[in-house]
Amino acid sequence: MSDRPGPGSSAKEIRADIxxxxxxxxxxxxxxxxxxxxxxxxxxxxxxxVSRGPQLAVLAVTVVAIVVAWRRL
Structure with a gap:
């Protein structure tokens, strides 16, 4: 199954493999x-x-909304 030279290989075959x-x-x-x-x-x-920008924006808005709501309690 292997293309590697075996024990009976010539020096030329071994060099080519190397x-x-x-x-x-x-x-x-x-x-x-x-x-x-x-x-x-x-x-x-x-x-x-860049690909995570919109997700980070939603997260930031959510955090701000939570902080604002918490401060009003």
């Missing part, structure tokens, strides 16, 4: 680096805040 693994690892590291870059993290945080 090179393929290096390329996959490099792609993974690049993807992780892009995901955690400060610019991308900031953009994701901004997008999250």
């Amino acid at each position: 090179e393929q693994t290096r390329e996959q690892l490099a792609d993974t590291v690049d993807a992780l680096g892009a995901k955690v870059s400060p610019a991308n993290v900031a953009a994701q945080a901004k997008q999250g805040a």
Whole structure:
């Protein structure tokens, strides 16, 4: 089931497997680096805040209404 070279593999097959693994690892590291870059993290945080804006507005109005009602008691 695996494409990896086994015990009877040639040096050429093993080298090819190592090179393929290096390329996959490099792609993974690049993807992780892009995901955690400060610019991308900031953009994701901004997008999250923008998408939650209406919910936060409703929450703020609700809290103000509760405080006003409580003070009138």
